[in-house]
Amino acid sequence: MTRLITTQGTLHADELGLLLPHEHIFVDLGPIEAEHWRDAAAEDVLELMGPEIEAAIDAGVTALVECTPTGVGRRADIDVAVSEATGLPVVLPTGIYQEPFVPEWAVEASEDEIREWMLAELTEGIEETGIRAAWIKLSASDDGMTETEEKILRAAAAAGAETGALIGSHTVAGAVAHTQLDVLEEVGYDPERFVWIHTQAEDDESTHHAVANRGAWIEYDGIGGEKPDAYYLERITAALEAGLGDRVLLSMDRGWYDPSEPGGGEPDPYTYLPNRFLPKLRDAVGTDQTRRLTQDNPLRAFAR
Ligand SMILES: [Zn+2]
Numbered sequence: 001m002t003r004l005i006t007t008q009g010t011l012h013a014d015e016l017g018l019l020l021p022h023e024h025i026f027v028d029l030g031p032i033e034a035e036h037w038r039d040a041a042a043e044d045v046l047e048l049m050g051p052e053i054e055a056a057i058d059a060g061v062t063a064l065v066e067c068t069p070t071g072v073g074r075r076a077d078i079d080v081a082v083s084e085a086t087g088l089p090v091v092l093p094t095g096i097y098q099e100p101f102v103p104e105w106a107v108e109a110s111e112d113e114i115r116e117w118m119l120a121e122l123t124e125g126i127e128e129t130g131i132r133a134a135w136i137k138l139s140a141s142d143d144g145m146t147e148t149e150e151k152i153l154r155a156a157a158a159a160g161a162e163t164g165a166l167i168g169s170h171t172v173a174g175a176v177a178h179t180q181l182d183v184l185e186e187v188g189y190d191p192e193r194f195v196w197i198h199t200q201a202e203d204d205e206s207t208h209h210a211v212a213n214r215g216a217w218i219e220y221d222g223i224g225g226e227k228p229d230a231y232y233l234e235r236i237t238a239a240l241e242a243g244l245g246d247r248v249l250l251s252m253d254r255g256w257y258d259p260s261e262p263g264g265g266e267p268d269p270y271t272y273l274p275n276r277f278l279p280k281l282r283d284a285v286g287t288d289q290t291r292r293l294t295q296d297n298p299l300r301a302f303a304r
Pocket of ligand 1: 022023024067253
């Protein structure tokens with residue numbers, strides 16, 4: 001049976017309900033060279049994000065997937081501290097963000113060295129935390145993968161195939177998602193273990209279904225953001241009508257403590273999806289489909 005690897009042990013279906021597959025507790029969006037993430041203190045993050053996490057728990061969230069990889073300030077130790085203090089299981093990634101955020105060591109490393117690093121994080125633990133990464137987060141430049149990004153994707157495919165870990169990529173253009181799937185198929189990686197993160201950023205909506213029809217997950221993860229709820233309700237209904245209900249993930253891409261902002265900035269609550277969006281989704285598609293989209297699907301995607 002598959003299990004979800006979290007900061008609070010490996011969990012299975014009957015220990016989990018609503019799952020948020022794309023959020024951030026901590027992410028550094030400041031200038032790369034400043035490396036503000038290095039100096040952040042867990043107690044400051046907890047002070048800002050603790051109440052947000054507690055509100056999410058009250059709204060029924062049972063686990064949250066941290067989507068901050070290396071390159072934009074991943075601090076697994078801080079995620080672990082926030083998780084321990086609040087009781088919410090957090091699902092951690094290995095992986096590397098897109099250029100120019102790729103750290104120097106990874107630019108210079110071979111594909112094999114990156115695969116080894118990912119494998120160690122997926123099977124032994126991240127840094128000093130002793131907590132294993134559940135999945136692999138990476139990214140592609142908006143108009144296509146650079147050579148380094150493709151090297152990271154190939155390394156991820158090898159590490160993912162060996163462990164069963166999911167790969168999720170921040171990819172804004174459908175054409176680039178197709179190219180990534182071409183690379184994955186070429187090396188024999190199962191497209192069902194790939195998530196096209198930020199699918200809603202692609203305006204050509206026929207591409208959403210085309211990517212899902214290749215087997216990949218499509219993720220509508222900007223709920224509560226720029227696009228209105230009606231946009232998401234329409235896309236979700238269309239996917240269900242096309243028989244793609246088992247390929248869709250829903251989240252908000254919210255949070256977070258940003259160490260480049262004074263006091264970590266102002267967080268966006270994780271309660272929008274459970275409290276505001278889900279009642280509308282239940283009205284539109286019913287309780288069973290809502291449960292499938294927000295519990296069964298994210299668990300199937302991220303468990304291994
Ligand atoms: Zn994100």
